[in-house]
Amino acid sequence: MAEPRSPVSASVPHNPIVLAAPEGSTLEMDPIEFTLRKRLPRKLPKRRNDVYVNMKTDFKAQLARCQKLLDAHREICIHGLGLAINRAINIALQLQTSSQGALQLAANTSTVELIDDLEPEDPDEAGEHLTRTRNNSAIHIKVFYPNP
Amino acid sequence: MPGAKERMREKKMKNQPRSVQYSSRGQGSQASGWVRGHQAEGHRYSQDLPKHITASFFAGARAAEVSVMLKAVSKPTGSCQVFTALPKHMRRRAMSHNTHRLPLRLRDAALRLAERSQRGPEKPPQAKSRSRRARRRHTHLLLEFNRRQRRSRWLETHIWHAKRFHMQNSWSYRLPHTPTAKSYRASYRAMDTHTLLQDLSYFCCLELQGPEEQILRALSQLTSKQTGPTFAASVCLSGARVGRLLLYRAGQYPHGALGPVEFLWRPRAPECTHRQLWIWIHPALKQDVLPELQAVCQCCESVCEVSASSSAAAVDELRNRKRKCTADAAELPAKRLLGDGTRAVGDPVRWESADTHITISDLTMEIVRFRLIGPLAHLVLTDTLHAANEEALRGVCVDADLHQQQRDVFTQLRGVCSTAELPAGCVLGLTVSDPRLTLPQRRGKTVPDLQHISTESSHARDLTLRGVPAHCSQSALWDTSVRDHVTDSRLSEQELNRVRSDVLVPGSAVCVSGVCAVPLLLLHQPGRVCGQERLRWGSGWDLLLPKGWAMAFWVPLVYRGVRVGGLHMSVKHAQFMAQPHFPHDYPDCPAGERCQSEQEAELLEKFKRRPPSKRTNYVKHGCVAPFRCPWQQLVDEWAELVELGGETQSRAGPVQFTVLRSVSVLRQLSAWCSSASAVTPAAAAALHQEQQGALLWVRLRLLGKGRPELHAAVCVPTTSDLQQLTDGQSSGPQEPRHPDPQPESEGSRSVVSHCSRRTLGWVQQGDFSLSSGRGEALAFISLSGLLQMMIQHQRSLVLLRNPSSLQYRYAHVYIDS
Known part of the structure; x- marks a missing residue:
């Protein structure tokens, strides 16, 4: 499941989180006063043979979708971000075993920059909206039939 | 339907002689006319026949009757076809098209009738209108358009x-x-x-100009920090962001909600405290917000602008249209209406105040x-x-x-x-x-x-x-x-087309100096x-x-x-x-109330358009309010129920219902909804005490089948319902059919406990959701009811039932905050 967007509330221990403010300086903020809103990861234009794997859709459905795409295309690209990396690998390996070795895999990893917005609880007094960036890992697996 | 019957009779009697009565003149004792049908009490027709008859008078009267009857016989009534003269067993298909299917004696009449129907009904002679070409001429079209925009x-x-x-x-x-x-x-x-x-x-824009502190001080009465950022939010105040908030009547939070607005500050000019603020409102909201703004800004003096704006001039022209049309070619060319065309010439669009130096201008359609x-x-x-x-x-x-x-x-x-x-x-x-x-x-x-x-x-x-x-x-x-x-x-x-036609390569970019x-x-x-x-x-x-x-x-x-x-x-x-979509989903706002009344009338009319045998029987379905949701009654009844449930706290009496919009409370509820076991009775009781008469905006997602409709009831499941769900046996329980007419004992109809499951609230918008692939509904439910349900079941599951159905469906409650 997607991680719940935790309104940083009392359940979070009181260790101050370190923020990279837009100006580049680091600030220490009391987490109680802010609401954390995660923005969506950057979305690149999608080809027909791109599959973005997520953790909400049923695993079997995603596998079936890839299988169907492989009937029409010679290669497909499976992308997974963060928690979904595991699943992306799993899907690729399942595809390979079910094809009895006809398919080949080529995996690439990358880092994706994600943006979080911190909205102050009391917007009239606190200064600006803060934005912080963090990195997350991603995997891109090319599943293809090798040229004869 | 007496009306229809009368009309039928009228049509039937159209060509019948009207004078079929004994005229009493000259004959003395003849008081009543003919009486139709057999008389029960043995009334005889021939009891008081006249003693003598004047032959010439009698013959004259009969002659008139005969002539009327002959006229009626010779002329078919109304749209009556010739073949209706035939008995039913002699009629054939398509007789009206093919006259040869008719017996010979009727053929001529049918032919005549067919010819007449081909010619069409004879229209009353119309006043000769201008030719289409003249009517479509630019100036005339403009005048026509301007006339149609008056309403x-x-x-x-x-x-x-x-x-x-x-x-x-x-x-x-x-x-x-x-x-x-x-x-x-x-x-x-x-x-x-x-x-x-x-x-x-069509969204209306109101402009506020004046010193920043004055504007903020005035507007702070209309908002509450509990519902989120206000006009003074720092990012919005710099002009870098658009803000959204909900307006309340001055100092009446949480009651007296007006409606949502969107606002934008003009970025500060250097060394100037004079600010400009645009407030965008829905047109249904304008009549509520404008007086409230004038009150808090103390702007009561309307400023009449001498420099007639183009719209005022256009309206002026509109008023004098008739005179101008009749005038000669010297008339001014008609102008395209720009801006607010329905505004009267003298209507003020600016109000200013000497005390606070704030000016409010109405920029509708500008x-x-x-x-x-x-x-x-x-x-x-x-x-x-x-x-x-x-x-x-x-x-x-x-x-x-x-x-x-x-x-x-x-x-x-x-x-x-x-x-x-x-x-x-x-x-x-x-x-x-x-x-x-x-x-x-x-x-x-x-x-x-x-x-x-x-x-x-x-x-x-x-x-x-x-x-x-x-x-x-x-x-x-x-x-x-x-x-x-x-x-x-x-x-x-x-002009643009003229320039375009001069371009050498068709379709290339046009440059106009x-x-x-x-x-x-x-x-x-x-x-x-x-x-x-x-x-x-x-x-x-x-x-x-x-x-x-x-x-x-x-x-x-x-x-x-x-x-x-x-x-x-x-x-x-x-x-x-x-x-929530304004004004439909804001039942506590005046505009929302008006919208609900309109919707009720519309739904009722739609309902009455059907024949009685084809209407949904809402009594049998146990649907108390198919056309309008009684929010106040719902809130009151839930408050009573919760009181009966144990806590004997004195209440001040019925509270006007409100919609819960406090961000912190919503966040708390949202957390409870995702893990309902976290709700403690003490916390729930405290919240209930704090938020009396509160309605809650929730999103419901159906677990299985079903497409929720408008005003579907949201109900509390019983323990056995939840047990059935975990067993995976059913897609939802059934409501037993209610007796119609209702037994007398149910005199006062309770909204909450009318059906076998208690009602929490009603759906405002419901449809099959294309994004999640199953039915989704947006509903208002009673906060007290929801809290009680969550304490009882430790789950945030409800039942949904459409007004025209007896089938309940399971749905999960989400509160987005």
Whole structure:
């Protein structure tokens, strides 16, 4: 499941989180006063043979979708971000075993920059909206039939 | 139906002799006329026959009767066909078409009748109208259009819409509702993957001018910090962001809600405390908000502008139309109506106050507003708009440096992949050249360009991280004089076409010297911000233009492959974002109440249009309020129920219901809903005590089958229902059929415990959700009821039942905060 967007509330221990403010300086903020809103990861234009794997859709459905795409295309690209990396690998390996070795895999990893917005609880007094960036890992697996 | 019967009789008796009565004149004792039918008490007809008859008088009367009867016999009644003279067994199909199927004696009459029906009914001679050519002449058309706008205002894109949409009258505007083409799914897809365009020019803009502290002090009475950011939120105050909030009557929070508004501050000018603020409101809200604003700003003196605006002049002309039409060729040419056409000449549009130095102006219809919804909205804009070159800027008084910076930001937008990536609510001012000059030859579709995305990625990263710099949100659109100048200096279509015809290569870009640049504002719409699912869905850009320029921007936007939506799509957009839609989903606001009454009348009329045997029997279905939801009664009954449940706390009496909008409470409830076991009775009781009479806006997702409808009941499941669900046996329990007519014992109909399951609330918007692939509903439920249910079952599961069905369906409750 997607991680719940935790309104940083009392359940979070009181260790101050370190923020990279837009100006580049680091600030220490009391987490109680802010609401954390995660923005969506950057979305690149999608080809027909791109599959973005997520953790909400049923695993079997995603596998079936890839299988169907492989009937029409010679290669497909499976992308997974963060928690979904595991699943992306799993899907690729399942595809390979079910094809009895006809398919080949080529995996690439990358880092994706994600943006979080911190909205102050009391917007009239606190200064600006803060934005912080963090990195997350991603995997891109090319599943293809090798040229004869 | 006595009316219908009478009409039938009237039709039947149309050619019958009317004088079939004994005239009593000259015969003395004959008092009554004929009596129809057999008389029960043995009344005899022949009891008092006249003693003598005057022969000439009698014969005359009979002769008149005979002549009337002969006339009636010779002429068929009304639309009666000839073959109705035949008995039923002799009639044949298509007798009215083929006269040879009729017996010979009737053929002639039938032939005559057929000829007459081919000629059509004889119309009363009409006053000779002008020829079509004359009627379609430009000036005459304009006059005609202006006349038709007197009752309901038209948007500038009206003609375009009227050709493609079903139009309806709402809030004294003539607005597009749904396209005539089948396009519901296509419009959803456009919102999801490309862009949907809407004309929101009917939104009213109120302008406040004055010292910053005074404005803030006045407006702070209308808002509450508990519902989120106010007018004074620092990001909004600098003018870099658009703000959204809910207005309340002065100092009455949490009661007396007025409605949602959107506001935008003009960026500060150096060394000046004088500020300008635009408040955008829905037209249904204007009659409530404007007096309230005048009260808090103490602006009661209306300022009559001597410099007659163009709209006033146009109206003036409209008034004198008749006289002018009859006058000779010396008449002035008819003018296109711009701005608010229904406003009377003397109506004030400005109010100012001597104490607070605040001026309120009504800018209704002065500014055109388009909304683009969808992930590619920014690409459509960058394709359509081109920043003006230096020489065109002179008329608009824009700083060249600022223009350059704004232009840079605008080009950086090309590197952004989706509108949702930008920070919520950022504002960009821009000055562009006329988009008609770069109109493509044929309609295409904007697609993202990978090359742009890769080259501009570093700039785009800055843009997404920091947003548009605050000073770039300045625009000349804020100045009335510039707006008027730009409106007046628009190149007419006729001139533009003349220039186009002179271009050597057809379809190449047209360059016209000395054209005016157009200042505009781009406001980012954040889309769905609350909740955890489909975040930022439905984000887009709003485009603000000076009046008169709507069509000049509309057609180029449409040529970029966007789909156009009407009012129906606005409702659906709000529904997919799980947001309440104004005015329908604000039952505690005066505008919402009015809307509910209208809806009730409409639904009732629709219900009564059906024959009684085909109507849904709401009594049998146990549906208490199929047309209007009794929120107050619901809240009161739940309060009583909770009191009976144990806690004997004294209550002050019935409380006016409110909609819960406090952010902190909503967040708490949202957490409880995702893990209902966390609710403790003590905390729930405290919350109940604190928020008496509160309604809660919730999103319901069905677990299995079912498509919720308007006013479907949200009910509390029993323990056995939940047990059945865990066993996986059923898709929902059934409501036993209620007896009709109701037994006398149920005199006072309880809203909550009318059915076998207690009612929590009702659905406001419900449909099959194209995004989640199952039924989804947005409903108001009683807070006390929800808390009690969660304590009882430790789960946030409810039952949903449509008003026309006995089948309950399971649904999960989500509270987005």
